[in-house]
Amino acid sequence: MDMFLLSFLIVLFFETQNLYAQQNYSGNLVMDCHSSDSTGPSPAFLYSCNGKKQSCKTFLIYKSQPPYNTVSSIANLTSSDPLELSRINNISRITVLPTDKEVLIPVICSCSGQYYQANTSYTVSSIDDTYFTIANNTYEGLSTCNSLMRENNYSEFSLDVGMKLRVPLRCACPTSNQTANGTQYLLTYLVSWGDEVPAVGKRFNANIERVIYANGFSKDDLTLFPFTTILVPLSTEPSTSQTIIHHPPPPDYHPVIPNHQIRNSRKGFHVWIILGVSLLFLLFVLFMVFFLLKKKIDLGRKDKGRKKKSALPEDFLNRVAGVDLGLKIYAFEELKVATEDFSTSNRLSGSVYRGIIGGQVLAIKKTSRDISNEVNLLRKINHFNLISLYAACEHHGVFYLMYEFMESGSLRDWLYKRSCPEVQNWNRRIQIALDVASGLHYLHNFTDPPYVHKDISSSNVLLSRHFRAKIANFSLARAAEAEEHVNSSLRLALGSKGYMAPEYTEFGLVTPKIDTYAFGVILLELVTGKEAVFMQDEREMQLSETIILVMEKEDAQARLCCLVDPILRSRCSMEVVLRMVRLSLACLQQEPESRPSMAEIVSSLSKIQLDVHRSESVLVRYV
Numbered sequence: 001m002d003m004f005l006l007s008f009l010i011v012l013f014f015e016t017q018n019l020y021a022q023q024n025y026s027g028n029l030v031m032d033c034h035s036s037d038s039t040g041p042s043p044a045f046l047y048s049c050n051g052k053k054q055s056c057k058t059f060l061i062y063k064s065q066p067p068y069n070t071v072s073s074i075a076n077l078t079s080s081d082p083l084e085l086s087r088i089n090n091i092s093r094i095t096v097l098p099t100d101k102e103v104l105i106p107v108i109c110s111c112s113g114q115y116y117q118a119n120t121s122y123t124v125s126s127i128d129d130t131y132f133t134i135a136n137n138t139y140e141g142l143s144t145c146n147s148l149m150r151e152n153n154y155s156e157f158s159l160d161v162g163m164k165l166r167v168p169l170r171c172a173c174p175t176s177n178q179t180a181n182g183t184q185y186l187l188t189y190l191v192s193w194g195d196e197v198p199a200v201g202k203r204f205n206a207n208i209e210r211v212i213y214a215n216g217f218s219k220d221d222l223t224l225f226p227f228t229t230i231l232v233p234l235s236t237e238p239s240t241s242q243t244i245i246h247h248p249p250p251p252d253y254h255p256v257i258p259n260h261q262i263r264n265s266r267k268g269f270h271v272w273i274i275l276g277v278s279l280l281f282l283l284f285v286l287f288m289v290f291f292l293l294k295k296k297i298d299l300g301r302k303d304k305g306r307k308k309k310s311a312l313p314e315d316f317l318n319r320v321a322g323v324d325l326g327l328k329i330y331a332f333e334e335l336k337v338a339t340e341d342f343s344t345s346n347r348l349s350g351s352v353y354r355g356i357i358g359g360q361v362l363a364i365k366k367t368s369r370d371i372s373n374e375v376n377l378l379r380k381i382n383h384f385n386l387i388s389l390y391a392a393c394e395h396h397g398v399f400y401l402m403y404e405f406m407e408s409g410s411l412r413d414w415l416y417k418r419s420c421p422e423v424q425n426w427n428r429r430i431q432i433a434l435d436v437a438s439g440l441h442y443l444h445n446f447t448d449p450p451y452v453h454k455d456i457s458s459s460n461v462l463l464s465r466h467f468r469a470k471i472a473n474f475s476l477a478r479a480a481e482a483e484e485h486v487n488s489s490l491r492l493a494l495g496s497k498g499y500m501a502p503e504y505t506e507f508g509l510v511t512p513k514i515d516t517y518a519f520g521v522i523l524l525e526l527v528t529g530k531e532a533v534f535m536q537d538e539r540e541m542q543l544s545e546t547i548i549l550v551m552e553k554e555d556a557q558a559r560l561c562c563l564v565d566p567i568l569r570s571r572c573s574m575e576v577v578l579r580m581v582r583l584s585l586a587c588l589q590q591e592p593e594s595r596p597s598m599a600e601i602v603s604s605l606s607k608i609q610l611d612v613h614r615s616e617s618v619l620v621r622y623v
Contacts, residue, residue, distance in 0.1 A: 023047045023172055024216040026144075028225050033132055033145035041114045045147045047231070049111035049610065051173035055603035058171050059088070059238055060105040060118070060142055060188040063246060064097035068138075071095065076382045077138075078105050078169065079120035081446045090240045102190075102243035108441070108599060109171035110606045112434075113613055117147070117168035119438060121384035124163045134165070140190055141227035142169045153466050162360065164404065166384040166468070170229050178214070183233040186214065190229055192246045197222040197230070204242050206232045327379055330357065330402070332395035339364060354405065361405040362390060367475075371399045374474045381447055385439030387462060387472040406470065408463035411522070415458060415529055426568050426576070427612060428467055429526040433580075434605045435469035436461055436522060441598035443471075444512040450480040452510055456518035457496035457532065458525050480512055498532030498542050503592055513592035519601070520544065520587025527580050529565030544588050551585060573615075579608055 026043035029035060035044035060078070068074050071093045075082040084106040086093060097103065107118035122134060129138075131145040151166040159165075174183045189200055201211040212219060214231045224230070338355030339346045346354045351366040371392070378389035391402040408414060411432065436456075443451050453460075454476040462472045501517035503509040521532050524543050532543050550559045557574060564577055583604050589595045596604075 022175070022213055022216050023050075023231055025230060026228050027223075028228070030135075030141065030144045030146075030228055033149070035146050037114075037146075042146075045144055045150070046115035046117050046168060046170050047172040049114055049116050050175060051116070052176040052179050053173045053603075054607040054610065055108060055110040055599070056173035056185075058107060058109045058118075058173065058185050058187070060107060060169060060171060061190045061243070062103045062105050062142060063099075063140055063190060063192070064101045064103055065099055065140075069097045069099065069101075074103055074105065075446075077120065077122070078107065078118075078142075079383055079442060079446060080105050080107055082448050088237065088240065089243075098245055100192075100246040102246070104238055104240065104243065107169065107171060108602070109173055110602055111610050112168070112606065113610065115147070115168070116170075116172045118171045119384060120167045120169060121382060122165050122167050123382075123388075124159050124161050124165065127161060129159055129161075131159075134167070136227045139167065139169070141229055142188065142190065143167050144170070160360075162390070164384070164388055172231055174233070178210070178233055181210065181233075182235045183210070184236065185234045185238070187232040187234055187238055188229050189232050191224045191226055193226050195224050195226075197224065200230070200232060203244075204232050204234060204238060206234060327375065327389070328391035328402075330391050330393045330400075332393055332400075335364060335393055335395075335400055338362070342366075348409075355402070357391075357402070360390075362402045363405045365401045365403065366398060367401070368398050369475070371401060371475075374477070375401070377447075377451060377474055377477055381443070383439060383442040383446075384468075385435045385470050386442065387470045387474075403472070404470075406462035406472075407465035408467055410459050411461040411463060411469065411525075412458035412531070414463055414467075415525060416531070427609070429568075430580075430605065430609045430612060432461070432463070432467065432469045433523055433526055434602065434609060436471060436519060437598055437601045437605055439469075439471040440512075440515050440519060441602050443477075444480070444515070444598050450512065451477050452480045452512050453477050453515050454510065455496055455499075456515050456522065457499045458522055459496065461522065478510065480510070496532070498544070501592070502590055509592070511592055512598070513595050516587050516595045516598065516601070517592075519598075520584040520595075523580055523584035523587065527565065527568075527577060527584070528563050529567065530563070547581065548585065548588065551581065576608065576612060579604075583608075 024043045029042070029044035032044060035042055037045055041048040062068075062074060062078065064074070068077050071082050071086050071089075071091065074080070075085050082093065085103075088104045088106055091097070109116050109118050112119075122138065124134075131148040135141070135143045135145045135148055147168045148165065151168055154163070154165075169188075171188050172186045174186055178186070187204065189204075197211060197217065198208055200206075201208045210233045211217075211230070212222070214233050334357065335355060336342065338357045339353045342353055348354055348363060353364045353366070355362050355364045375389065375392060378387070387406075388404045389401060390404065393400040393402075440453065440456070443453060453471060453474065455473060456471070460471065460473040462470050464470070496518075499518040499521050501514040503511075504514045521544050524530075524547055525532060528543065528547075530543050534541055534543060547560075547563070550556055550563065553559055557578070560577065560581060561569070561574060583596075583601065586594075586596050587601070
C-alpha cells in the first residue's frame with residue numbers, strides 16, 4: 001500500500017509539474033558562453049521541454065538584415081518552409097524587406113533531450129565568425145552560444161570558413177495549462193531596444209498576465225534586454241499586421257558644454273579639423289591608386305587562370321547556371337593531386353575517393369551520368385542532416401562531385417563493424433534515426449518544390465565523426481509533384497533492394513511515402529543489427545517481411561527479443577524495442593496513405609529519445 005501511495009505521489013508530482021510548468025526569462029544569461037545546466041535546464045541554453053506536446057508548429061520573430069532580407073535567404077537561414085513564410089508574411093518570393101522589419105518564421109519545434117528546439121544549419125562564412133556572433137548577430141538571439149557549442153562539439157577557436165554548423169533555434173510548445181486557457185502557439189519574440197512587456201503583449205493581442213506567467217516574470221520586474229527572447233502566448237496564428245519595422249535606439253545623451261569652454265576650444269578645434277581632413281584626403285588618394293593597380297594585376301591573373309583550367313561543357317554550365325550559391329569549379333589536375341592520382345589507398349567505396357583540397361578533406365565522387373539535377377537540388381537545400389555539395393569538375397565527359405567528408409562512413413558499414421564500441425550505444429541509434437527523419441522531413445516539406453529521395457538505405461546514410469547522420473546520394477531524387485513513367489524492369493534497377501515500397505515496384509508510383517517505407521526498414525536495421533536483405537538457412541530473407549511475420553505471432557515479444565541486436569539486448573528495455581518496431585511497422589504499411597508523415601515520425605522519435613534519456617537519468621540517480 002505504501003509503495004502504491006509513493007508511486008501515485010511521484011506520478012502526481014510529474015503531472016503537476018507538466019501542468020503548471022513555465023519557462024524562465026533568460027535575461028543576460030545568454031551572453032555568458034560558459035554557463036552550465038548540470039543541475040537542470042537553464043534559460044542560458046534553450047527553452048525547457050515541459051509542454052503538453054513533444055512537437056508542435058510555432059513561430060519565431062526575426063528582424064530582416066542584409067543578406068537575410070528575402071524569403072529564400074531567410075528560409076535557408078532558418079530551414080523554414082518558403083511557401084509558408086511567404087504566406088504568413090503576405091509577401092512574394094522576390095520581395096526585398098527593409099532592414100529591421102519583423103518577419104514571422106514558421107517552424108516545427110521539437111523536444112531534443114531536455115530542451116525544445118527548431119533545427120537549422122549555418123555555413124561559417126567569415127574568419128570572424130564565433131559561436132557568440134553567430135547566435136547574437138546572425139541569428140539575433142534566436143540561438144545561444146551555449147547551445148551551439150553543445151550541438152557542434154567544435155572548439156570555439158576552431159571554426160573554419162565553409163564549416164557547416166547545426167543551429168538550434170529557441171522555441172517552445174504550450175503546457176497543458178496554457179492549452180486549457182486557449183493558447184495554441186508560443187511565439188518566440190525577439191526583444192529590441194525600447195521593448196516593454198505590456199506593449200509587446202498588446203501588439204499581439206496577448207493577455208499581459210499570460211505573458212508574465214509564460215516567462216516567469218515578477219510583476220515588479222519586467223526588465224527586458226536586447227538579443228534575448230520572450231514567449232508570447234497566442235490563441236491564433238500571428239499576423240503580419242502585428243509586425244513592425246524597428247528603428248535604431250536614440251543617440252546617447254550628450255551633456256551641454258558651457259559657452260566659455262566652447263569659445264576657448266574653438267580655434268584649436270578648427271586647426272585640428274583642417275589637418276584631419278587633409279590627412280584623410282591624402283590617405284584616400286593613396287588607397288585608390290593602390291586599389292586600381294591591384295585590380296589590374298588580379299584581372300590579369302584571372303584571365304590566365306581561366307585559360308589554364310579545363311572548362312566545364314557549356315551545356316552543363318547552362319543547366320546549373322540558375323543555382324547562384326557559389327558552387328566551386330575545379331580543374332581535373334587539382335583533383336589528381338588531391339587524391340594522389342585517384343590511388344586505391346584513397347578509395348572510400350566504389351567510385352568515391354578521399355581528397356584534400358585547400359587543406360579541407362572532401363569526398364570526391366566520380367560518375368559518367370548527367371549530374372545537373374543532383375547539383376541543382378543540392379545547391380538549393382540547406383539542412384544539417386542532408387549532405388553538402390562543395391564543388392564540381394568535368395574531364396572528358398566524366399563528372400566529379402565533391403561533398404563534405406563524413407569520417408565514420410555509412411550507417412550500413414557502422415552497423416556491421418562489430419568491433420566498433422559506438423555500435424553498442426542504444427541512444428546513438430535513436431539519434432541517428434531522428435537525424436534521418438529530420439532530413440527527410442525537410443526534404444518532403446521545406447524544399448520548393450518538395451522532393452522525394454527515392455533511394456533511402458543504410459548505405460546512403462553517412463555518419464560524421466560525432467556519429468550524427470546525413471542523407472547522401474541524391475542521384476535518383478526528383479520533385480514529388482512530377483509524374484513518373486518508368487517500366488517495371490527499370491524500376492527494379494532503380495533503388496536499393498529491400499527498401500522499395502510496393503506501390504513503386506508494382507506501379508512506379510512516387511510520393512514522399514516511398515521514403516517513409518524505406519525509413520521503416522532502416523529503423524529495423526538499427527534495432528536488429530541485420531541487413532535489409534540477409535541470408536538465413538541458405539535463403540534470402542527480407543528484414544521487413546521477417547519482422548512483420550514475427551509481430552503477427554502470439555509470442556511476438558519473445559520472438560522479437562531473439563531478433564534484437566545481441567549487442568543491445570542487455571542495454572535496453574523491451575518497451576523501447578516495441579515502440580521502435582511499432583513505429584517501423586507503421587512506416588511499412590502497404591497503403592501509402594496509412595503511413596505516418598515524417599513530421600509525426602520526428603515527433604514520435606523525439607518522445608522515445610526523451611523517455612530513454614529520462615529513464616537512464618533515473619537509473620544513474622539511484623545507482
